[in-house]
Amino acid sequence: PQHFMLPANSDRLVQRMLAQKIVDNLNRIGSASVSSGGFNREQWAKQLEPVMHLWDALTKDRNKELTGDPPKSKPITPVTSFVAMELALAMKLVQKVAATMQEIKDVVSGHALLSSKLQQLAQCLAEGSVPLSWDKDWEGPEQISAWLKGIVNRTVALHTWLDLSQKDTLLKGKLRLNELFRPQTFLNALRQETAQKSGIALDELILDCQWGEGHVLPSAQLSIQIEGLNIQGVKFEHGKLVELSADSPSVNVAPVCNLAWVQTQQDFKHLVSCPAYFSGTREKHLCDLLVPCQGDHSRWILTGFALLIDPI
Numbered sequence: 001p002q003h004f005m006l007p008a009n010s011d012r013l014v015q016r017m018l019a020q021k022i023v024d025n026l027n028r029i030g031s032a033s034v035s036s037g038g039f040n041r042e043q044w045a046k047q048l049e050p051v052m053h054l055w056d057a058l059t060k061d062r063n064k065e066l067t068g069d070p071p072k073s074k075p076i077t078p079v080t081s082f083v084a085m086e087l088a089l090a091m092k093l094v095q096k097v098a099a100t101m102q103e104i105k106d107v108v109s110g111h112a113l114l115s116s117k118l119q120q121l122a123q124c125l126a127e128g129s130v131p132l133s134w135d136k137d138w139e140g141p142e143q144i145s146a147w148l149k150g151i152v153n154r155t156v157a158l159h160t161w162l163d164l165s166q167k168d169t170l171l172k173g174k175l176r177l178n179e180l181f182r183p184q185t186f187l188n189a190l191r192q193e194t195a196q197k198s199g200i201a202l203d204e205l206i207l208d209c210q211w212g213e214g215h216v217l218p219s220a221q222l223s224i225q226i227e228g229l230n231i232q233g234v235k236f237e238h239g240k241l242v243e244l245s246a247d248s249p250s251v252n253v254a255p256v257c258n259l260a261w262v263q264t265q266q267d268f269k270h271l272v273s274c275p276a277y278f279s280g281t282r283e284k285h286l287c288d289l290l291v292p293c294q295g296d297h298s299r300w301i302l303t304g305f306a307l308l309i310d311p312i
C-alpha cells in the first residue's frame with residue numbers, strides 16, 4: 001500500500017469487502033430453491049426463517065413507535081418540519097415492510113395464496129438482499145439484515161428527534177446523522193433556519209466546522225454538535241490527522257463535529273477538505289468538511305481518506 005500512498009491497513013479493508021462478497025454469493029446459492037421449481041412451503045419456511053425472526057426481534061415491544069399514525073407536529077421551523085416529514089416517511093416504510101412480512105407468514109401457514117410479486121420479494125429476502133421496491137424508498141445498506149435494523153432504529157430515534165424539536169432543544173444536544181434517512185435534507189433545513197435567524201441570504205451561507213468537545217465557530221448564528229461519525233484511511237489524534245499502522249482498524253471514530261452554516265469560512269492553511277459519505281461503499285456523497293492537518297495537503301488527499309456517517 002505504501003508504494004501507492006495508501007493507508008498501511010488497506011489490506012484489511014480489501015479482505016473485508018471480499019469476505020462480504022463471498023457471504024452474499026453463498027446466500028444467493030442457498031436461496032435458489034425459493035425461485036426454482038414449484039412452491040414448497042417447507043423450503044420457504046426454512047429459508048425465510050432467519051429474516052422473519054430478525055424482523056420479529058426488531059419490532060418486539062416497539063408497537064408504540066412503529067405502528068399507527070405519526071405524532072402530530074406544528075411545523076414552526078424548517079428543522080421541525082423536516083423531522084416531522086422524516087418520521088412520517090419512516091413509519092410508512094416500516095408499515096410497508098410489516099405488511100409484506102405478514103403476507104409471507106400467511107402464505108407459509110397456508111392462509112393465503114402465493115402471488116408472483118410476493119415470490120419476487122421473498123427471493124430477495126432469502127438471498128439476503130433488499131427488494132428493489134424497498135430500496136427505492138430508502139437506499140440504505142445492501143444486506144437485508146442491516147437494512148431492516150436501519151429502518152427500525154431510525155424510526156425509534158426519530159420519535160425522540162420530534163419530541164426534542166417540539167421542545168426547541170433538539171439543536172442544543174449531540175445529534176447522530178445515522179439516525180436519519182435523509183441527512184442531506186436535514187443539513188439544508190439547518191441552512192434555511194440559519195438564514196432566517198441571521199438574515200443572511202441562503203446562497204451566501206457556507207458549511208463549516210470545528211472538531212472536538214467545546215470547540216465552536218465564533219461567527220456561527222446557529223450550530224449543532226454531530227457525534228458518531230467515522231473516518232477511514234486516517235485517524236484523529238490530539239485533534240489532528242495521523243497516519244494508520246498496518247494493524248489499525250479499517251474505520252476509526254471521529255471526535256465530535258461542531259457544524260454550522262456561516263458567511264465566511266475558516267483559513268485553509270492548516271486544514272484539508274475531507275469528503276463525507278453516507279456509508280462505507282462511498283456511493284452517496286453528503287458534503288465536504290474541513291479537518292485539521294499537518295504538512296503537505298496532497299499527502300493526506302492521496303490516502304483516499306473519508307468521513308462516513310455509517311461504516312456499513
